[in-house]
Structures are given as structure tokens and as C-alpha cells.
Amino acid sequence: MVKDIWKRLSGPVKIGIFFGGLAIVMAVVGLIKGSATAPLTARSLIMAILISGGTWGLVSWAIAATVAQVEEDVASRESKDG
Numbered sequence: 001m002v003k004d005i006w007k008r009l010s011g012p013v014k015i016g017i018f019f020g021g022l023a024i025v026m027a028v029v030g031l032i033k034g035s036a037t038a039p040l041t042a043r044s045l046i047m048a049i050l051i052s053g054g055t056w057g058l059v060s061w062a063i064a065a066t067v068a069q070v071e072e073d074v075a076s077r078e079s080k081d082g
Contacts, residue, residue: 020057
């Protein structure tokens, strides 16, 4: 079932999920290693996951979607010209 859902997703969505997941892993590792500014609590962990995963996921999705759209426009323009 998960493979079917993964196959349905577009490239930009997959990229957003990947980089969002990577950011979540980095945030969790950073909190576990310890920092003087953010003690490890459930609240800090949830906030780190939401902020880092959401931000990285959204930004990487937006960049990938823009690149895909530009590539599509270039390909359609080349097919009209040639």
C-alpha cells in the first residue's frame, strides 16, 4: 500500500518528503546531543520536528516544483519551434 502511494506522488513531492525527513532527523539528533539553548522536552522535540521538517519540506518542494515547471515549459517551447 505504501509503495502504491509512493508511486502516485510527483517528483517534487517526493523531494519535499525526503528533505523534510532529513531535517527532522537532524533536528532530533541535535536535540538528543544536547544544547544549552533548548533542553530535551516533548514540547521542544515536537516544535523542532514541525519547524525544521515543515520548512525544509516546503522549501525543497517549492524549488523542485518550480524546476519541473520550467523544464516542462522549455520542452514545450522546443517542440513548438522544432
